[in-house]
Amino acid sequence: MRTLWQKSSYSGVDAEDCLELAPHEPHIALRESETPDDTLTATPxxxxxxxxxxxxxxxxxRQPTQRPTAHLEMRGG
Structure with a gap:
């Protein structure tokens, strides 16, 4: 299955170094366009x-009640 990456709207039209996001159920995948083999996955x-x-x-x-429980995972080569 092909991953459909979405470029950040802050990157501009012709930007080469930008943040990209893609669904990676049940997580969301993130990557830097300059190093597309390195991805970070996170829960929403x-x-x-x-x-x-x-x-x-x-x-x-931040207040203690705002402390998130996060699951971040780095993958890449």
Whole structure:
């Protein structure tokens, strides 16, 4: 089965180095377009927590109830 990768909308039309996502049931696969053989898989919940953490301003601490339970797995060559 062929994986259908979706480029991040922040990458622009002609960008060569961008983040790509693809469904990988029950997870979501992520990869950098410059190194497509290296992928990261995450549950949708873990990916949402990662995105929230990236958007959290530096120095702002999260409350303990916000601590995500994440499953991230690195694969590649």
């Amino acid at each position: 919940k873990a990916l949402a927590a990662l995105i929230r953490a990236c958007k959290t301003p530096a120095g702002r601490q």
